[in-house]
Amino acid sequence: MIRMLSMLLCLSLFFMLLAGCWSRRELDELGISVGIGIDKAGKGYKVTTQVVSPGEIAAAKPSGNRAPVTVYEATGETVIEAIRKITTMSSRPIYLAHLRVLVIGEALAREGIHKPLDHFSRDHEVRTDYFVIVAKGTTASNVLKILTPIEKIPANNLYLSLDTSQKEWAPAATVTLDELISDIVSDGKNPALSAVKVVDKQIGQTQKNIEIIKPPGHLRFSGIAVFRDDKLIGFLNEKESKGYNYVTDNVKNTVGSMACPNGEKIAVEIMKSKTKVKAKMSNGNPRIEIKVSMEDNIGEVECQIDITKRETIAELEKIAERRVHDNIMNTVKKVQRDLKVDIFGFGEAMRMENPAAWNQLKQNWNERFSDLDVFVTADVKIRRIGTVANSFHKEGEE
């Protein structure tokens, strides 16, 4: 009898374990936040979060008359307070593990971003795999309120469009939180983030926006935001952003047009691009050598040349090399002259190549950066010319 009782007692202990996790949270109890925006608000922050409305996203038949996402806003002295305050409006606690984008309003970015970002690196729930972007000329809150076509979740749209434009067009910077932090703490590189613009925010915030075939309200990435340490100081335009990506070796695939020898245009698709940045000391002065090697295909011919000739290809390679060279040089010159911060990581290159010299240089690196000697060599190989040889307009003239 006692044996039986003790057995039962032991067995009942297992129920404690079988009852499941202490900290369990079911999917239908979470407000899954896909985008979060931080703006300045008085002394504290305004946090805007885009939360998916599961009924509209996951259901087989969405009702259609509700927005696929909801935006909550709250202000607080600190970021975490503002996030918790959202529960006064939302039925579910905000769950940040599926975050796709973190948007920072321009006004806050100009003041400095390291304070509001601490919570995102400290909290156990937040990962580091989302993109950090800057709202150009507007607030983060406006960016997160635009409804987008095709992708039901606007934050997903931002994430994917940044990712694809980086892969196919190369004027953007896909920076995740951990990369951003290491750029902020590094002496030899300053951060650069993608900037996003809001077009027609009035209509963009309504469901009507995505009922129109060409939604008037939309988001568009436009160039790169340049930081000094953690403060926004300016923007690069699209062309300069591409130059930036050439230097930092982030070009995967892009296209560029150039002038033919006789003046009209020809476009090439860059299939492969590899950049090496070397930092050297010559006569006590730092010297940066950038070497770009690319493989191109011809993508569009609008001028009267015979591209079936080897000399023509060689000549086009020369033109393409000059073009890339000029683009990089102009970007570097502009950053050296106007922004005066090393966003290219030349200092990092120096630290890796010549640690001893770097220890001397790092004290006033940003000042030195402005009058660094930068040399660019480009090596372009045109490999293929597409599915036809010469363009048909040539034949039409004969």
Place this chain on the structure above:
Amino acid sequence: MTGDGFEMTGKVQISLRQFTVLVMFYSIGTTILVIPAALAATAKQNAWIAAFAGWLLSLIITALYVKLGSLFPRRSIVQYAALLTGGWIGKPISLLFIFYSFVGAATVLYYMGNFMTTQVMPETPIEAFIVLFAGLVVFGLRLGLEVLARTAEILFPWFVVLFVVLTIFLLPEIEMKNIRPVAEIAFKPILSGAISYISYSSLPLIVFFMIFPANLNRKREAGKAFLIGTLVGGIFVIIVTFLCISILGADFTERNMFPSYALAKKINIGNFVERVEILIAGIWFMTIFFKTVLYAYGFVAGLAHLFECEDYRPLVLPSGMILAASSLVVYPNVVYMLEFDSTVYVPFSFAIGLALPLLLLLVAGLIRKKRNH
């Protein structure tokens, strides 16, 4: 101080292979969770070189242990400390050793609970993890050394599989620029890194003197098994440190509480195999279990030998309760833990793990010299 009561040490026999695996698990222990951050704090991008240097030092320390162990093939450290220096000095020395094992077991329990409440389930009270884990340790100790050794042998392949999966999945994330410049090697940070490595990973191996070599079935090759265990364990730690530095970068590794967990979070194969970090955490659940259980074994078996008990088992349950309770108070907060580990713990570990065996070796040498004259 000799008698039949001491022969019980040799009754339980484990195989050399089991011993090797135990040593390996033990030297990986909590080291795998915390050492990358500690090494990156001093040696920056050369943390993996510091781990390598620590690994070499740990082989020397193991060689010293093997030497000491070979002098007393049938007795535990508690027994021969009393034998060598007499009861009045030997017993307090043994108490120091037992205290060290106790503190080790309590802190490792805290580590386990702290990891779970910081990274995985912050709302769950730390007591829940500690009581469950301490229960497991008590269970293991009551079943005895042979069962623990067999468990280690069974878990070893699983450990290797998880580790290989982690490493392979992380290979695409490696960025060699993070470990450069390799040339920026300074002697001092590497040495201080190596010292913290051995104080976490190899000096605590002293608790094996409760097993080594008295409980091994082939005592002649026991030293080799000890060395191989440390060698293999160290290789795993070096690999993890290298992955941390080359993937997370020195700065992020240094700032992270648990860099190897942050590392596992980085796994993303084609947006499909991702968010698997908790499976990878299985690696350290295994290693931390063996570290705790062996520390606790050092504590209870040490007590049993000190008081010349027939068996250590009656002490296990009360000791487990004391351990669980003291693990909750051993560190008042995380910052205290970080400070204790980087300041007090290092000399503490050196005193017990290095000075104590050196002293015993010296006394043994003197006695032998006297006898020869």
